[in-house]
Amino acid sequence: MAKTYYLTTPLSSEDTRALKSGDIVYISGTIFTARDAAHKRLVELIEKGEELPFDIEGSVIYFVGPTPPKPGDPIGSAGPTTSYRMDSYSPIMLEHGSKGMIGKGKRSQEVKDACKMYDGIYFGATGGAGALLGKKIKSAEVIAYPELGPEAVRKLEVENFPVTVINDTYGNDLYQMGREMYEVK
Amino acid sequence: MREIEFDEVVKAVRNMIIHCGTDLPQDTYDALVVAMEEEKSHVSKEVIRQILENANIAKDEKRPLCQDTGLAVFFVKVGDEVKIKGGLLKDAINKGTEQGYTDAYLRASTCEPFSRANLKDTVGYNLPAIIHFDIVAGDKIDIEYAAKGGGSENVSRARVFPPAAGKEGIIEYVKEVISDAGGNPCPPITVGIGIGGTFEKAAISSKHALFRDIGSKNEDPEMDEMEQVILDEINNLGIGAMGMGGTKTALAVHIESNPCHIASLPVSVNVQCHSSRHTHITI
Structure with missing residues (x-):
């Protein structure tokens, strides 16, 4: 039976090992945004042994390219983008201490294996719910690669950001489990 | 003049x-309300509830x-x-x-x-x-x-079949495209299918099919029946809202059919996410 958790970042292995595919989690605290272009640069820094623009230990990375904020708002609409484009980068991020990813859509076997090996979780947020999710973001600050526009790395403060556990640290996959339950053959 | x-x-x-950008069209909103009522999976039901809440927030606060x-x-x-x-x-x-x-x-x-x-x-x-x-x-x-949007466009495909593939070949192909796509195109989706014409005519027809209001009937009874058959087949895949498992993977299937070359049967499948933002004006 799926459970509901309220977690604050950074996440520990103890936090992530308690979660199972299908659980609902409300995340609060600091999370970081990165899409394909930013991931490419972050992984290059890791490979060169250079410092990242944020502390990767226990970090949660949100795959998002928000709309520009309206005057007075910290951010515009900010729902998840499709995650498979980050598949080649995520295992390296997890290996170096990141504990969570928020996106939408299925991941590669390599990412699922890395979640098992490094206590990482892949969370799904509702795609296309950008107005609702944007309101859970209380502040946003570009901390790297401003030239990438919507794809720049942002530091976000979030409050009760709603996500579902897709891939847990035990090799489970909600997309497979859910589909098998409702497929009519 | x-x-x-x-x-x-x-x-x-x-x-x-x-x-x-901010107001979900009524046809899409209404179809999502019905989908939420009929969805058997609690997880998918909650996803559709969030989608509708999002639409209300976007409209009231003029947010994308x-x-x-x-x-x-x-x-x-x-x-x-x-x-x-x-x-x-x-x-x-x-x-x-x-x-x-x-x-x-x-x-x-x-x-x-x-x-x-x-x-x-x-x-x-x-x-x-x-x-x-x-x-x-x-x-x-x-x-x-x-x-x-890009997520649903990325899973779209086109192919030119030999004429012998027929309706059955097209139905199998659409199922394969949607099955492979899983949750990536943000279901519940609308599926636009362009049949016939040439390679590019099929693709453009599949795009245009997505502009039709959800819930409207195809004027061609044969295509209308085919739309229903494909819709049922897609919903039997079990993908559900955002791929989390469920009975409402698609809200509608729309087909546009054109005459084609005696040697070919072009087919294009263009997928639209649940945020089906479309409108129409006459000047």
């Missing part, structure tokens, strides 16, 4: 883009429904008795697109294919728009618009 001011077109296009505010796609029917005064129709549509995306704080999502450099400062904010023109009789301009 009727003359329409360049700026009148700019303003009309700007307004339809702003409206579409989704951060992917799409590439601007237009189907334009130009009457042969219309003249645009003060510029080209294409330029007016692009100018209205740029104004709408800028004024409503929508995202600029066009980029150069390889450097991936955003084109907002060079070509224009979210330009160029994708425009399909047709010339018809009359003194009006009819503009259909949709904001087309």
Whole structure:
């Protein structure tokens, strides 16, 4: 039976090992945004042994390219983008201490294996719910690669950001489990 | 010859883009309400509830429904008795697109294919728009618009079959495309299918099929029946809302069929996410 958790970042292995595919989690605290272009640069820094623009230990990375904020708002609409484009980068991020990813859509076997090996979780947020999710973001600050526009790395403060556990640290996959339950053959 | 001011077109296009960015069309909203009621999976039901809550927030607070505010796609029917005064129709549509995306704080999502450099400062904010023109009789301009997101576009496919593939071959192909896509295109989806014509005619027809209101009937009874068959087959895949497992993977299947070459059976499948932002005006 799926459970509901309220977690604050950074996440520990103890936090992530308690979660199972299908659980609902409300995340609060600091999370970081990165899409394909930013991931490419972050992984290059890791490979060169250079410092990242944020502390990767226990970090949660949100795959998002928000709309520009309206005057007075910290951010515009900010729902998840499709995650498979980050598949080649995520295992390296997890290996170096990141504990969570928020996106939408299925991941590669390599990412699922890395979640098992490094206590990482892949969370799904509702795609296309950008107005609702944007309101859970209380502040946003570009901390790297401003030239990438919507794809720049942002530091976000979030409050009760709603996500579902897709891939847990035990090799489970909600997309497979859910589909098998409702497929009519 | 009727003359329409360049700026009148700019303003009309700007307004339809702003409206579409924040207000989910009624046909889509109504179809999602029914899907939520009928969905058997609690997880998927909750996802659709969030989608509807999102639509309410977006409309009330004038926030973009989704951060992917799409590439601007237009189907334009130009009457042969219309003249645009003060510029080209294409330029007016692009100018209205740029104004709408800028004024409503929508995202600029066009980029150069390889450097991936955003084109907002060079070509224009979210330009160029994708425009399909047709010339018809009359003194009006009819503009259909949709904001087309990338996630659902990325899973779309086209293929030219041998004629022997028939209806069954097409149904299997559509199932394969949607099955492989899983949750990536943000289900519950609408599936546009272009059949016949040539390679590009099928693709354009599959795009245009997505502009039809959800819940409307296909005028061709044979295609209407085929739409129902494919819809049931897709919903039996079990993908569910956002791929989390469920009975409502698609809201609708729309087919546009064209005569084709005796040697070919072209098919294109264009997928639309649940945020089906489309509208239509006549000037």
